[in-house]
Amino acid sequence: MADLKCTIAGIESINPFWLASAPPTDKYINVVRAFEAGWGGVVWKTLGEDPPVVNVSSRYGAHKTGNRDIIGINNIELISDRPLETNLAEIRQIRKEWPDRIIIGSMMAVIEEKVWKDLAVKIAASGVHGIELNLGCPHGMCERGMGSAIGQVPEMVEKVTRWVKEVVDVPVFTKLTPNITNILWSAEAAQAGGADAVSLINTVNSIVSVDLDQMAPNPVVDGKGSHGGYCGLAVKPIALNMVAEISRNDETRDLEISAIGGIETWRDAAEFIALGAEGLQVCTAAMIYGFRIVDDMIAGLSGWMDEKGYKSISESCGMAVPNTVDWNALNMNFDTKAFIDPESCIECGRCHIACEDTAHQAIEFAVAEDGSRSFTVVDEECVGCNLCFHVCPVPDCIEMRPVENDKPYVTWPEHPLNAMKAAE
Amino acid sequence: MSLKPCNAVNGVSLPKEAIDSNFSDLHDPLSALQAKGEADRCLYCYDAPCIQACPTSIDIPTFIHQIRTGNIEGSAKTILSANIMGGTCARACPTEVLCEQACVLNASEEQPVEIGALQRTAVDHLMAAHGPHPFKRAAETGKRIAVVGAGPAGLSCAHRAAMLGHNVTIYEAKAKPGGLNEYGLAAYKMVDDFAQKEVAFLLGIGGIEIKYHQRLRCAQGAPQGDAQEDTVSLDELRDTFDVVYIGVGLGSTNALQLEGEDKDGILDAVDFIEDLRQASEKSSIVVGDDVIVIGAGNTAIDAAVQAKRLGANTVTLVYRRGEENMSATDWEVNLARTNGVNIRLWSAPTAIKGNGRVEAMSFESMTVSDGKLIGSGKSFDLPADMVLKAIGQKLDASMLDGFEMSGGKITVGDNFETSIAGVFAGGDCIKSGDDLTVQAVEDGKQAAHAIDAYLAAK
Ligand SMILES: Cc1cc2nc3c(=O)[nH]c(=O)nc-3n(C[C@H](O)[C@H](O)[C@H](O)COP(=O)(O)OP(=O)(O)OC[C@H]3O[C@@H](n4cnc5c(N)ncnc54)[C@H](O)[C@@H]3O)c2cc1C
Ligand SMILES: Cc1cc2nc3c(=O)[nH]c(=O)nc-3n(C[C@H](O)[C@H](O)[C@H](O)COP(=O)(O)O)c2cc1C
Ligand code: SF4
Ligand code: SF4
Ligand code: SF4
Numbered sequence: 022m023a024d025l026k027c028t029i030a031g032i033e034s035i036n037p038f039w040l041a042s043a044p045p046t047d048k049y050i051n052v053v054r055a056f057e058a059g060w061g062g063v064v065w066k067t068l069g070e071d072p073p074v075v076n077v078s079s080r081y082g083a084h085k086t087g088n089r090d091i092i093g094i095n096n097i098e099l100i101s102d103r104p105l106e107t108n109l110a111e112i113r114q115i116r117k118e119w120p121d122r123i124i125i126g127s128m129m130a131v132i133e134e135k136v137w138k139d140l141a142v143k144i145a146a147s148g149v150h151g152i153e154l155n156l157g158c159p160h161g162m163c164e165r166g167m168g169s170a171i172g173q174v175p176e177m178v179e180k181v182t183r184w185v186k187e188v189v190d191v192p193v194f195t196k197l198t199p200n201i202t203n204i205l206w207s208a209e210a211a212q213a214g215g216a217d218a219v220s221l222i223n224t225v226n227s228i229v230s231v232d233l234d235q236m237a238p239n240p241v242v243d244g245k246g247s248h249g250g251y252c253g254l255a256v257k258p259i260a261l262n263m264v265a266e267i268s269r270n271d272e273t274r275d276l277e278i279s280a281i282g283g284i285e286t287w288r289d290a291a292e293f294i295a296l297g298a299e300g301l302q303v304c305t306a307a308m309i310y311g312f313r314i315v316d317d318m319i320a321g322l323s324g325w326m327d328e329k330g331y332k333s334i335s336e337s338c339g340m341a342v343p344n345t346v347d348w349n350a351l352n353m354n355f356d357t358k359a360f361i362d363p364e365s366c367i368e369c370g371r372c373h374i375a376c377e378d379t380a381h382q383a384i385e386f387a388v389a390e391d392g393s394r395s396f397t398v399v400d401e402e403c404v405g406c407n408l409c410f411h412v413c414p415v416p417d418c419i420e421m422r423p424v425e426n427d428k429p430y431v432t433w434p435e436h437p438l439n440a441m442k443a444a445e
Numbered sequence: 446m447s448l449k450p451c452n453a454v455n456g457v458s459l460p461k462e463a464i465d466s467n468f469s470d471l472h473d474p475l476s477a478l479q480a481k482g483e484a485d486r487c488l489y490c491y492d493a494p495c496i497q498a499c500p501t502s503i504d505i506p507t508f509i510h511q512i513r514t515g516n517i518e519g520s521a522k523t524i525l526s527a528n529i530m531g532g533t534c535a536r537a538c539p540t541e542v543l544c545e546q547a548c549v550l551n552a553s554e555e556q557p558v559e560i561g562a563l564q565r566t567a568v569d570h571l572m573a574a575h576g577p578h579p580f581k582r583a584a585e586t587g588k589r590i591a592v593v594g595a596g597p598a599g600l601s602c603a604h605r606a607a608m609l610g611h612n613v614t615i616y617e618a619k620a621k622p623g624g625l626n627e628y629g630l631a632a633y634k635m636v637d638d639f640a641q642k643e644v645a646f647l648l649g650i651g652g653i654e655i656k657y658h659q660r661l662r663c664a665q666g667a668p669q670g671d672a673q674e675d676t677v678s679l680d681e682l683r684d685t686f687d688v689v690y691i692g693v694g695l696g697s698t699n700a701l702q703l704e705g706e707d708k709d710g711i712l713d714a715v716d717f718i719e720d721l722r723q724a725s726e727k728s729s730i731v732v733g734d735d736v737i738v739i740g741a742g743n744t745a746i747d748a749a750v751q752a753k754r755l756g757a758n759t760v761t762l763v764y765r766r767g768e769e770n771m772s773a774t775d776w777e778v779n780l781a782r783t784n785g786v787n788i789r790l791w792s793a794p795t796a797i798k799g800n801g802r803v804e805a806m807s808f809e810s811m812t813v814s815d816g817k818l819i820g821s822g823k824s825f826d827l828p829a830d831m832v833l834k835a836i837g838q839k840l841d842a843s844m845l846d847g848f849e850m851s852g853g854k855i856t857v858g859d860n861f862e863t864s865i866a867g868v869f870a871g872g873d874c875i876k877s878g879d880d881l882t883v884q885a886v887e888d889g890k891q892a893a894h895a896i897d898a899y900l901a902a903k
Contacts, residue, residue, distance in 0.1 A: 087513050088485045367552040370491030386492070394494070414488050415553055 157223020596624020
C-alpha cells in the first residue's frame with residue numbers, strides 16, 4: 022500500500038489530512054475526536070489576544086444544489102471566543118496524549134509588532150509543531166484591522182511573517198486570502214518574509230443567499246445580515262487555480278503549499294497534490310459529514326496511488342504542474358469532436374437543446390416512424406466545446422474523440438491567423 | 446411507491462375499522478421531501494417523450510422543474526392549463542402505460558419518474574389553498590353552449606368553453622356531477638370526496654350552470670326515467686343553444702347471455718362499484734363470501750379488488766383468454782394478485798347454477814386453435830354467492846337517434862362535430878383514444894376549441 026506519510030515545512034505527518042483552523046479544531050473534545058477518527062493533524066482555531074472575541078448567534082448560510090446537497094457554506098464567525106490560556110492548556114494536554122499527531126497554532130492580531138511577537142511566543146511555548154498566520158478572515162476581523170485587512174496588502178503580509186519568524190523556532194505557515202486580484206503578490210510577500218510554507222485558501226468573501234421574506238442576506242441576525250466567508254466544494258476551483266499559480270510561477274515554485282478549499286474526497290486531495298500541494302487541510306467537508314469522512318480520503322488516496330504506481334505523496338506531488346500552462350501555450354491544431362453512443366443514449370434531448378440553443382447547432386434530432394428519437398453529431402459543425410458531454414446525464418454516453426489530423430503543435434503566438442504574428 | 450396492504454381474514458367478515466382502512470388512499474400522497482427527491486430525478490428532457498405519451502400533453506418537465514424550484518402553485522397551473530382534471534388523472538391514470546412508460550429513466554434506471562404522484566402533489570397543493578380560480582375567462586361572447594353529461598368529457602369541455610368566454614349549461618341525468626369520477630373509479634383512488642371537490646374547483650371559473658336530473662331523450666320518445674327526472678330532447682337543446690356537446694359516456698353494459706342471468710347475486714360490476722362509491726359507510730355494502738368476477742379490463746380488476754377489500758372470502762377473476770390478452774395493465778393485474786384475488790385464465794362461463802340465488806357457475810376450459818378461441822370440452826364449477834359482470838360497457842344508443850354511429854359509438858370528424866350540424870361530442874361515447882378519464886378530458890378540451898372556432902366562423 023502506498024505510503025501516505027508527508028512532510029511539509031519540515032514537519033512529518035502520518036497522512037496529509039489536517040483539519041483547517043475552524044470550529045472542528047476549536048477545543049479539546051473536537052480535536053481528540055478528530056485524532057481518534059484518523060486525521061493526521063489540526064490547525065487549531067485561530068487565537069487572538071485576550072479578552073476573547075464575542076460571536077453573534079446565527080452564523081452560517083448554505084448554498085445548496087437542487088438535490089439538497091450543500092455545495093458551499095458561508096460563515097460570519099470570528100476567531101476563538103475562549104480565553105487564550107484555556108486554548109493553550111488544551112493544546113499542551115493533547116500534545117502529550119497524541120504525540121504522533123500534528124498541531125499547528127493559528128493566530129491573528131492587529132498590525133503591531135509587539136502584539137504579534139508576544140502572541141506567537143506564547144503559542145509556540147505550548148508545544149505546537151508550527152504556527153499559521155491567519156491573514157484571510159474576510160468578515161468581522163478585517164473591520165478591526167486584522168485577517169484579510171492584512172492579507173490584502175503584500176507589504177503587511179511580508180512584515181507579519183517576518184515578525185513571527187524572528188521570535189519562534191517552529192515553522193511558520195502564512196495563510197493567504199483569495200480576496201485579492203493576484204495570489205502571486207501575497208505568495209511572494211510571504212516568501213520574502215521567510216514563510217516556511219503558505220496555506221491557501223481562506224474563505225471567499227460572499228453573500229450566500231438572500232432571505233426574501235426578511236429581505237436580508239443569510240445568515241440573518243435579527244433582521245440584518247453581513248457578507249461572510251464562503252468555503253466548501255464550490256470554492257475548490259478557485260483554490261486549485263491559486264495553488265497552481267504558485268506552483269508554476271518561477272519565483273514561488275519552491276514555496277511549500279498546504280492546500281485548502283473544498284477538499285471533500287480523496288479525488289479532490291489527489292488533484293491538489295498533483296498541482297503541487299505538500300499537505301492538505303479540510304474544514305467544510307468535516308463540518309457537513311463529521312470526522313469519519315477521512316476514512317475514505319485515506320483509503321481512496323492510497324488506492325489511487327497504488328493503481329497509478331505512486332509510492333509516496335512526494336512522488337505524485339506536482340505531476341500536473343508542467344501541463345498547467347498559459348492559454349498561449351495550447352495547441353491550436355488540436356481538434357476533438359463529440360460522439361454519441363446510440364446504445365447508451367436514453368433520448369433525453371439535453372445535448373441537442375444545449376447545442377442548438379447555446380452552442381453550434383451541431384446535434385441533429387430526428388424522430389423515427391416508431392417514435393424513437395435519435396441524436397447525432399454533425400462533425401462539420403461541432404467545434405469540440407464539450408458542452409453536450411457535460412450535460413448528458415448518462416456516464417460515458419457522449420465521448421469527446423480527438424481527431425487525428427497529423428497537424429503540428431502550433432500555439433497562438435505562432436498561428437498564421439494571429440495579427441501580431443503577421444505583423445512580425 | 447408502496448401500496449397499503451389489504452386487511453383480509455379468510456372466512457370471517459371484516460370489522461368496520463379494517464374495511465375503512467382498506468378504502469383509505471391506495472398510496473399516501475408524497476411528503477414534501479419525497480416530492481422534492483422524486484422531482485430531482487427528472488432530467489428536464491427536451492421535447493420530452495413523457496409529454497407525448499400524456500393524452501392531454503401536460504408539459505411534464507416544466508411542472509416537475511417548478512416543483513423543484515419551489516414554485517408549486519405555478520407547477521399546478523402548468524398541469525391544469527393542459528388538463529383541468531389533473532387531480533383525478535394523477536390518481537386514476539394508468540401511468541404505467543402512459544407518461545411513465547415513456548420516461549427516459551426506464552432506459553437508464555428501469556424506474557421512471559413518478560409523474561402521477563408528483564402531479565398529485567402539485568394539484569393538491571393548489572386545491573388545498575382554496576385561492577382564487579387560477580384561470581380567467583375571456584370577454585363574454587354571448588354564445589350559449591349546452592353540454593349533455595357532467596362527466597370528465599362534459600366538464601372539461603364546459604371549463605374550456607367558459608374560459609374562452611362562452612356560457613355553458615350542463616344537463617346531467619344524475620343527482621351529482623363528475624360522471625365515473627364520482628360513480629366509477631375505485632373508491633381507494635378517490636378518497637375524501639375528491640370528485641366533488643374537483644368539480645367545485647373547476648366551476649370556480651364561472652359561466653357554467655349545471656342542471657341535475659335532466660336526461661337527454663330521443664326526439665320522439667316519451668319522457669322516461671324516474672319521478673324526479675326531467676327530460677330534454679336534442680331539438681329542444683338545438684333551439685335554445687348555439688351549440689350542443691354530447692358527453693354522455695357509456696351508459697350500458699354487455700350481458701353474459703346465459704340462462705339465469707337475472708338470479709339474485711348477479712350484478713353488473715359498475716353497479717356494484719357505484720353503490721360502493723356512494724355508500725358513506727363502506728362496511729354497509731354487502732359482499733358475497735365467494736365472489737366471481739367475469740372480465741379482464743380495469744373494471745373487472747377494480748371490482749375484484751374492492752370485493753376483496755370488503756372482506757369477501759374468495760374472489761376469483763375469470764377470463765376466457767390468457768393474461769397477455771387482458772386489457773388491464775400489468776400493474777393492475779399485480780394489484781389484484783397482491784390483494785389476494787385468484788385469477789383463472791382460459792375459462793369461459795357456460796352456466797349459472799342456483800335456485801333463485803346464484804350458488805355456482807360452470808366454466809369451460811378454452812384453448813386457441815388456428816388463432817381461434819375454442820372450447821376444450823373440459824368443464825368445471827366454481828361456487829359463488831355473488832357474480833360481478835365486467836365484460837365491457839357499451840353506449841346506450843336509445844337517446845341518440847339521428848346520429849351517424851360507427852363501431853357502436855358516435856361518429857365525429859376531426860373537429861369533434863357529429864353528423865348533426867352544430868352538435869359536437871367527446872369522451873367515452875366517441876372513438877378517440879382509450880376509454881380513460883384523461884382521454885375524455887382531452888376530448889372535451891379539444892372540442893371546446895373546435896366549438897370556439899365553429900362559433901367564430903358562424
Ligand atoms: C368501473 C370503472 C373504472 C374505471 N377506472 C378508470 C381508471 O382507473 N382510470 C381511468 O383513466 N379511467 C377509468 N375508467 C374509465 C373512465 O371512467 C371513463 O373513460 C371516463 O369517465 C369517461 O368520461 P365521459 O365524460 O366520457 O363519461 P362518464 O364519466 O361516463 O360521464 C358521462 C356523464 O353523462 C351523464 N349522462 C349519461 N347519459 C345521459 C343522458 N342521456 N342525459 C344526461 N346525462 C347523461 C352520466 O350520468 C355521466 O355523469 C373506468 C371506468 C369504469 C366503468
Ligand atoms: C465556520 C468557519 C470558521 C472559520 N474560522 C477560521 C479561523 O478562525 N481561522 C482561519 O484561518 N480560517 C478559518 N476558516 C477558514 C477555513 O480554515 C478554510 O480555510 C476554509 O473554510 C476553506 O476550506 P474548506 O473549503 O475545506 O472549508 C473558517 C471557516 C469556517 C467555515
Ligand atoms: S462539443 Fe459543443 S459544439 Fe460539439 S456537439 Fe457538443 S455542444 Fe455542440
Ligand atoms: S444528452 Fe446523452 S442521453 Fe440525452 S439525448 Fe443526448 S446523448 Fe442521449
Ligand atoms: S421523460 Fe422522464 S426524465 Fe424526461 S422529462 Fe419526462 S419525466 Fe422527466
